[in-house]
């Protein structure tokens with residue numbers, strides 16, 4: 001028998017929306033009531049609670065549950081080579097702008113901010129490895145971050161179902177991937193380029209470094225205008241001059257020139273000053 005919970009009250013909705021916004025920047029409008037109700041019902045069950053009022057008390061005192069709540073309310077949809085033009089831009093960027101610096105020993109750094117289960121970060125690593133394979137000594141570091149620790153666990157494992165392999169260009173798959181029993185992973189030379197860390201994009205970032213390319217795709221759609229614009233500005237500061245920022249298909253940076261960015265392709269911006 002499925003358990004039935006009382007409908008969510010205005011007051012509970014208000015508390016949940018405010019906490020979601022304070023913790024992660026995500027905006028839950030009134031229209032999202034059904035989504036909140038259905039997604040958080042599972043959290044109630046897991047915590048053996050019988051009302052949203054009790055759940056509100058729990059999230060007010062329990063930081064781990066707040067993160068679980070954010071994970072339930074956002075989507076983790078992603079794919080290898082999603083919005084594939086960005087990986088073509090990345091390949092071109094390395095060949096046209098950074099190759100000599102890399103040859104001279106500069107470490108190539110790429111950030112997949114909001115990496116979900118890791119496909120975006122691995123796609124960047126495969127792209128880079130393919131361009132730089134004649135330079136085996138090239139130093140490459142790909143950082144993947146997300147607020148959702150269960151997604152980070154999947155990213156760290158780096159093992160995916162064979163259905164996902166069809167999104168990876170065959171030639172690249174054959175060069176850098178290893179298939180085993182309906183699953184696949186990556187050769188050591190790819191795995192060792194990646195690091196995955198927990199990071200909330202609206203909180204402090206615990207590193208000072210700059211990147212040659214940043215992927216921040218399909219996460220800013222959850223934020224309000226103020227949070228989004230602050231994020232674009234912070235990301236722009238983390239790019240090397242000449243580096244590129246790739247954002248999601250329904251996202252746009254309204255004032256790129258103020259941030260020292262120039263649009264250079266579909267949902268892509270180059271740091272020019």
Ligand SMILES: C[S@@+](CC[C@H](N)C(=O)[O-])C[C@H]1O[C@@H](n2cnc3c(N)ncnc32)[C@H](O)[C@@H]1O
Pocket residue numbers: 023024025026071074075076077078079082113114115116117120145146147148151199200201202216217218219222248
């Ligand atoms: C739809 S996925 C995007 C995955 C990938 N970037 C892509 O475009 O395929 C959105 C991700 O944003 C993450 N997220 C939501 N709010 C976040 C925040 N404040 N800081 C970091 N990650 C966040 C979610 O956990 C989720 O994994």
